[in-house]
Amino acid sequence: MTTGKSLAAAPPRAAASLHDPEGFGEVFDTYFREIHGYAAKRLGRDAAYDVASQTFLEAFNKRHRYDEARAGVRTWLYGIATNLIGKHQRSEVRGLRARARLGTAADRAEGHAERVDDQVSAEGLRGALADAIARLSQGDRDVLLLVALAELSHEEVAAALDIPYGTVGSRLSRARKKVREALGGTNPMLDLEDDHG
Amino acid sequence: MTDLNELTEVRALFDDPPAPSAQVVAAARRRMAEDGRSERRPWRLQAGLAGLTAAAAAVTLAVATLGGGGSEPPRPEQPGATENKVGGNNILLAAAAKAEREQVGRYYRTRTVAEPVVYAAPGGYVVARKSESDEWAPRSISDAYVAYHRPLGIGPATGADQAAWRKAGSPRKFRVRTADDPRTITLAISGPGEWETFRTTGAERKRLCKCDVEPWMEREKLASAPGGLERLLFPEKQKQARLGDRPLRIDPANRLLGSYDVLTEAASPKVRAAVFRLLAGQPGITMVDGVRDMRGRTGVALVGRGTTIGGAGGVFDVQLIIDPKTYQVLGKQYVVVTKGGRFPGVQPGAVVERHAVLEAGWTNESPHH
Numbered sequence: 001m002t003t004g005k006s007l008a009a010a011p012p013r014a015a016a017s018l019h020d021p022e023g024f025g026e027v028f029d030t031y032f033r034e035i036h037g038y039a040a041k042r043l044g045r046d047a048a049y050d051v052a053s054q055t056f057l058e059a060f061n062k063r064h065r066y067d068e069a070r071a072g073v074r075t076w077l078y079g080i081a082t083n084l085i086g087k088h089q090r091s092e093v094r095g096l097r098a099r100a101r102l103g104t105a106a107d108r109a110e111g112h113a114e115r116v117d118d119q120v121s122a123e124g125l126r127g128a129l130a131d132a133i134a135r136l137s138q139g140d141r142d143v144l145l146l147v148a149l150a151e152l153s154h155e156e157v158a159a160a161l162d163i164p165y166g167t168v169g170s171r172l173s174r175a176r177k178k179v180r181e182a183l184g185g186t187n188p189m190l191d192l193e194d195d196h197g
Numbered sequence: 198m199t200d201l202n203e204l205t206e207v208r209a210l211f212d213d214p215p216a217p218s219a220q221v222v223a224a225a226r227r228r229m230a231e232d233g234r235s236e237r238r239p240w241r242l243q244a245g246l247a248g249l250t251a252a253a254a255a256v257t258l259a260v261a262t263l264g265g266g267g268s269e270p271p272r273p274e275q276p277g278a279t280e281n282k283v284g285g286n287n288i289l290l291a292a293a294a295k296a297e298r299e300q301v302g303r304y305y306r307t308r309t310v311a312e313p314v315v316y317a318a319p320g321g322y323v324v325a326r327k328s329e330s331d332e333w334a335p336r337s338i339s340d341a342y343v344a345y346h347r348p349l350g351i352g353p354a355t356g357a358d359q360a361a362w363r364k365a366g367s368p369r370k371f372r373v374r375t376a377d378d379p380r381t382i383t384l385a386i387s388g389p390g391e392w393e394t395f396r397t398t399g400a401e402r403k404r405l406c407k408c409d410v411e412p413w414m415e416r417e418k419l420a421s422a423p424g425g426l427e428r429l430l431f432p433e434k435q436k437q438a439r440l441g442d443r444p445l446r447i448d449p450a451n452r453l454l455g456s457y458d459v460l461t462e463a464a465s466p467k468v469r470a471a472v473f474r475l476l477a478g479q480p481g482i483t484m485v486d487g488v489r490d491m492r493g494r495t496g497v498a499l500v501g502r503g504t505t506i507g508g509a510g511g512v513f514d515v516q517l518i519i520d521p522k523t524y525q526v527l528g529k530q531y532v533v534v535t536k537g538g539r540f541p542g543v544q545p546g547a548v549v550e551r552h553a554v555l556e557a558g559w560t561n562e563s564p565h566h
Contacts, residue, residue, distance in 0.1 A: 040214035053225035060233040153407030166416030
């Protein structure tokens with residue numbers, strides 16, 4: 001995530017040009033690829049275009065309402081993108097669960113199915129982790145992924161999601177607990193069947 | 198054994214996607230230029246945004262608004278449990294007074310045993326995956342955050358479940374349905390696993406948080422503003438109100454779940470005291486004496502009813518159990534009132550999602566377990 005950091009430090013000039021329709025192109029050029037990458041990680045490439053292009057359309061339309069004092073441009077864009085990703089919540093959860101099943105299938109292929117007390121394979125752990133993230137509430141997942149993937153600070157997450165600062169810490173600690181459950185546990189999903197989801 | 202860091206593991210789960218093609222970038226730019234409003238126009242709330250909040254709220258807390266169940270008295274769930282409204286507020290006020298006198302130490306340590314995942318087995322008993330945690334949250338941003346965690350394995354949840362499991366021939370494996378997910382999985386009885394250490398160094402915490410003071414201190418600031426405690430415990434309510442949507446009614450169950458989080462995490466004595474006082478004045482929350490937690494300890498339970506949004510998940514009584522002598526929070530658990538999708542197959546009266554707090558408080562010790 002080196003890109004995220006270097007961009008975060010980059011351009012106060014982008015903020016200055018926000019209110020000018022022509023100048024908004026600069027904001028687009030600076031951040032589009034990063035926001036697209038964030039959406040692609042959470043939703044896959046197809047939905048990433050929708051989310052990223054909609055993010056910039058909304059940002060453009062809302063540019064007069066942008067409050068520089070409250071959030072940096074990058075934070076503001078992540079907030080819009082995260083809200084849009086929330087509309088694809090089902091598809092995000094479906095994707096994570098598919099990855100959880102892949103992990104389980106890998107375990108089975110390695111003959112772990114009957115050996116539940118064993119530590120699961122690396123793929124199995126990834127599966128358990130994906131499953132844990134799928135089980136988080138949307139609010140907790142947003143905070144976890146804004147910190148882990150976008151490397152936003154707590155203050156930035158609060159501004160991006162429009163929630164109190166103190167809530168960010170609570171949500172993050174709740175999400176981390178669930179992640180620990182997944183990483184520290186034996187994989188409970190040994191044999192997936194009757195999958196109607 | 199190397200230490201793990203949850204955030205690093207999460208980051209590693211998501212591969213770097215390929216950069217968008219030049220065509221994709223150009224199309225998005227064109228969309229912005231062509232569909233975007235270039236004139237200053239009156240702002241209108243995006244319909245999608247309001248809908249989004251509702252969707253987010255639907256999963257934000259396990260139990261939420263809807264049913265007016267909060268005003269109905271919860272029935273005592275366990276033999277020997279009796280309803281006690283009069284003594285209740287006194288206990289909460291005494292708990293507040295005690296919390297206020299506590300001294301902040303170097304770490305806030307929370308040791309818990311939990312059943313984060315429960316399943317109904319075909320033999321009519323509940324099977325739970327249990328785990329144990331020992332979490333050290335530092336007072337200072339410069340200190341490391343350390344959590345020890347180990348799985349305790351999978352097995353029948355309560356003593357009654359154990360008996361039912363034996364009656365069914367003590368099967369080592371069973372097929373169960375999972376919560377909010379139509380998958381059927383096969384589970385096998387398993388024992389405790391190894392402890393693992395999760396550590397985030399002070400330097401990394403500073404880098405991630407980009408802050409000089411601990412998040413828990415910020416919470417105190419928030420809580421001391423007018424209406425701030427409510428905002429701290431129920432942020433969704435404020436957000437929804439601001440978006441002009443129908444205000445979310447925070448039912449008694451949600452109040453208890455939000456309060457439990459603050460009471461078992463690093464928080465200043467002032468905030469903890471304020472949470473106890475807030476609970477003392479809450480409509481819809483009743484007191485039941487003689488409720489057992491998952492470790493068999495008996496306490497006074499604050500009980501609040503909640504219905505999942507849409508009602509399909511079921512109706513629950515959330516119990517927050519307090520030791521009437523030490524005023525320590527002993528744990529929380531759900532009593533199923535009406536069956537639903539959240540715990541498929543679990544019968545009314547069953548106690549699920551039990552969390553027991555073995556220890557919670559400020560200490561000057563260094564992280565260990």
